[in-house]
Amino acid sequence: xxxxxxxxxxxVLKTGQSMTLQCAQDMNHNSMYWYRQDPGMGLRLIYxxxxxxxxxxxxxxxxxxVSRLNKREFSLRLESAAPSQTSVYFCASLPGGSTYNEQxxxxxxxxxxx
Amino acid sequence: xxxxxxxxxxxxxxxxxxxxxxxxxxxxxxDYFLWYKKYPAEGPTFLISxxxxxxxxxxxxxxxxxxxxxxxxxxxxxxxxxGDSAVYFCAASGLGGSEKLVFGKGTKLTVNP
Numbered sequence: 655x656x657x658x659x660x661x662x663x664x665x666v667l668k669t670g671q672s673m674t675l676q677c678a679q680d681m682n683h684n685s686m687y688w689y690r691q692d693p694g695m696g697l698r699l700i701y702x703x704x705x706x707x708x709x710x711x712x713x714x715x716x717x718x719x720v721s722r723l724n725k726r727e728f729s730l731r732l733e734s735a736a737p738s739q740t741s742v743y744f745c746a747s748l749p750g751g752s753t754y755n756e757q758x759x760x761x762x763x764x765x766x767x768x
Numbered sequence: 769x770x771x772x773x774x775x776x777x778x779x780x781x782x783x784x785x786x787x788x789x790x791x792x793x794x795x796x797x798x799d800y801f802l803w804y805k806k807y808p809a810e811g812p813t814f815l816i817s818x819x820x821x822x823x824x825x826x827x828x829x830x831x832x833x834x835x836x837x838x839x840x841x842x843x844x845x846x847x848x849x850x851g852d853s854a855v856y857f858c859a860a861s862g863l864g865g866s867e868k869l870v871f872g873k874g875t876k877l878t879v880n881p
Contacts, residue, residue: 658811685867687868694777694873695873696772696774696857696871696872696873696874697812697857697869697871698871699868699869702868704867712868744811744812746811748867752867753800753819754800754802754817754819754861755800755802755861755862755867755868755869756802756814756817757814757869758814759804759811759812759813760811761809761810761811762809762810762811
């Protein structure tokens with residue numbers, strides 16, 4: 655049981671390049687989330703998916719797109735990377751029927767946009 | 769406007785003493801409050817939670833207190849250990865039935881041996 659996995663761990667992009675961050679969970683969780691964490695900031699929600707086939711915007715969705723490929727996988731795409739998207743990205747998942755909404759997080763992807 | 773606030777960016781305590789991390793929130797409609805712990809280069813891990821209908825929840829060395837009238841919660845760690853050194857995030861959920869978490873900015877705890 656690997657929990658929530660994210661690839662890659664590190665990535666350096668040039669401005670304007672595109673890339674997809676991958677996330678997968680093997681816990682059969684219904685909901686999945688993408689956050690970004692910047693220095694001195696908490697985790698801010700980019701997009702989330704309450705179930706397979708559905709996605710919704712979070713607090714900071716501009717410049718990103720997502721795909722809930724199946725119940726296990728939730729990817730985040732940067733179509734044209736900008737320096738402002740330099741951040742650490744975390745994926746999380748939430749089991750159905752959770753009382754307190756405690757999410758399980760992956761190890762993160764550290765992205766630098768030059 | 770920040771709905772969940774952690775006003776202390778950092779806290780330093782001696783090993784064996786109590787650590788108290790504070791969190792304030794602005795929306796009285798949150799149903800649940802959670803604390804996450806984060807080590808460098810790792811993802812946050814769930815630590816402890818409390819429902820808005822309770823005022824205290826305890827799990828080993830960790831206790832969370834909720835004061836609804838003051839819209840304030842605190843995490844007590846007793847006794848503090850060097851391995852507790854991490855960033856602690858306060859989060860709230862349940863607004864309007866939503867499962868989304870709203871996070872504070874975090875407090876970096878350093879426990880000195």
